[in-house]
Amino acid sequence: MRILRLTKSGLPLAWVSREEAATLYVKGQVLWSIGDNPSSIYGGVNPLGERSCLTLSSIIACDGDTRKRNFVPALTNRLLFRRDDYRCMYCGYEFDESHHSGALTLTRDHIRPRVQGGRDVWTNVISACSRCNHHKGGRTPEQARMELLAIPFEPNVFEFMYLANRHIRGDQMQYLQARFSGQRYWQAA
Numbered sequence: 001m002r003i004l005r006l007t008k009s010g011l012p013l014a015w016v017s018r019e020e021a022a023t024l025y026v027k028g029q030v031l032w033s034i035g036d037n038p039s040s041i042y043g044g045v046n047p048l049g050e051r052s053c054l055t056l057s058s059i060i061a062c063d064g065d066t067r068k069r070n071f072v073p074a075l076t077n078r079l080l081f082r083r084d085d086y087r088c089m090y091c092g093y094e095f096d097e098s099h100h101s102g103a104l105t106l107t108r109d110h111i112r113p114r115v116q117g118g119r120d121v122w123t124n125v126i127s128a129c130s131r132c133n134h135h136k137g138g139r140t141p142e143q144a145r146m147e148l149l150a151i152p153f154e155p156n157v158f159e160f161m162y163l164a165n166r167h168i169r170g171d172q173m174q175y176l177q178a179r180f181s182g183q184r185y186w187q188a189a
């Protein structure tokens with residue numbers, strides 16, 4: 001299980017391990033926390049034979065953390081394919097997380113192709129099966145007479161954190177989802 005680490009103003013910063021979270025608690029850096037299901041982590045035994053125990057919340061906000069105002073989420077195929085629900089956004093073919101199915105592979109397609117000056121940014125890329133990508137070639141969807149199933153978008157920081165973790169707990173999902181941009185087209189986990 002990962003703990004969602006926030007800045008003190010509530011912007012997601014990172015997913016951290018329970019051990020990392022425990023260190024933040026011990027150093028007194030946790031300013032506030034939320035979440036329904038706190039978990040316990042046990043430490044060493046003191047000279048009186050008592051075992052120390054820390055209660056960890058699933059969402060913690062820490063002192064000193066900042067997040068740049070203009071957050072630009074890194075564009076990787078892993079996150080892109082997850083944004084697009086492992087689906088070809090031209091023919092709708094569904095992949096699993098291996099990104100392969102028979103002879104087909106899930107690929108990153110530049111909607112406005114790079115040979116036509118298209119940029120490698122979230123709003124110009126979409127998941128496409130290798131067959132559709134090959135068919136489209138160096139053309140725009142209009143030139144290739146292909147239709148997009150969805151409009152690509154750049155994830156905000158809350159959506160980015162959602163995409164970056166496959167195992168999000170209910171209370172964490174609730175926190176992130178309440179701040180989604182509304183452009184998302186995937187199904188809630």
Ligand SMILES: [Zn+2]
Binds near residue numbers: 092093128129
């Ligand atoms: Zn396809």
